[in-house]
Amino acid sequence: MTLLWWLSSLSLLSLLSWLWLACCQGLFWRTDVRLPPGRRAPDRWPDVAVVVPARDEAALLPQSLPGLLAQRYPGRARVILVDDHSTDGTAAAARALAGAVAATPVAVAPGPGFPGAPGGLPLTVTTPPPLPPGWTGKLWAVRHGVELAGEVELLLLTDADIAHGPDTLAALVAAAETDRLDLVSQMARLRTETGWERLIVPAFVYFFAQLYPFRWSNRPGARTAAAAGGCTLVRRRALERAGGIAAIRGAVIDDVSLARAVKRSGGRTWLGLAERPAELRVTSVRPYPGLAPLWRMVSRSAYAQLRHSPLLLLGTVLGLTVVYLVPPAAALTGLLTGFSPLAATGLAAWAVQAGTYLPMLRYHDRPPAAALLLPLTALLYLLMTVDSAVQHWRGQGAAWKGRTY
Structure with missing residues (x-):
């Protein structure tokens, strides 16, 4: 007893x-922290560079890269894929996909709330110098891409296993511009096709939100700060003010570290769940067929x-x-x-x-x-x-x- x-x-x-x-x-536990449904087009569309670090991702690029290249963004934008010394032909696969997208007519119908724009963003494929001590490979690749981007106003940092709907870039930029945000991040929807994915993946997002409540993270002046590395739009000025990618060069959890650095330096950050409509969808295409990879x-x-x-x-x-x-x-x-x-x-x-x-x-x-x-x-x-x-x-x-x- x-x-x-x-x-x-x-x-x-x-x-x-x-x-x-x-x-x-x-x-x-609530899932209603999303990009505002009443998005409107900003007065001007700033220049954007999309930086994609990729290491041995040739198998996944056909599911992710075409969506990035076909973004319906009304301003000027480009995609920079940084091949992180892959051994599976990632760079060649990216170039081939870019050629296929360029040869395919892309619809120019307007997205929800945004003016129509020609599709087909230009792609640059590059390789960084050898990895120096003290850096993680992903952040070294991101740094190389950011430097190559030049003096653009906004940088979209996204992973090679993330597929984007055709209007996600415009929606992220509209949120950053109209709400004067320095960092806008969306938690990508992960795959839930296998039994193990269905058991473990929803809890992954649930536990992350429990550690970093989105409402607290989005509150100016709050100590909590977080982002989702698969889809993070950041202002170049805010990134430089936070010390650049070098400030978090050894971080394993680089997305949270980036949000903290931006917020500590006075920036405003926002994190929410990805939208469900196909035009605005941000999804991970990386499969987890069994328990071991999860x-x-x-x-x-x-x-x-x-x-x-x-x-x-x-x-x-x-x-x-x-x-x-x-x-x-x-x-x-x-x-x-x-x-x-x-x-x-x-x-x-x-x-x-x-x-x-x-x-x-x-x-x-x-x-x-x-x-x-x-x-x-x-x-x-x-x-x-x-x-x-x-x-x-x-x-x-x-x-x-x-x-x-």
């Missing part, structure tokens, strides 16, 4: 934690998120256990033993937990019943985080395409 009362106390603590999270953590995606940067601190790791493990794992354990134990206080608090905490997850599941077109599996997903993330720390201690942390940071 003492054990049941002890578990009841933990269950009550979990319930109180969930009530606080639901009400006081920036309404992180595990690597999370574990690659999880311990870096904790600043490589064993103390923060311990706190995270305990927190995930109490907040996510105790409710179902308490509910099932209480029901099986007939101990009603334990069953009541466990079921209540599990219900609040599942309720906060429902909007994210709807956003990813998942059924409501999947919310009951969030404790299982949290357990997987807990194990991934511990594995991330183990890999770091072994000198194998943050490994990506042949490089370890």
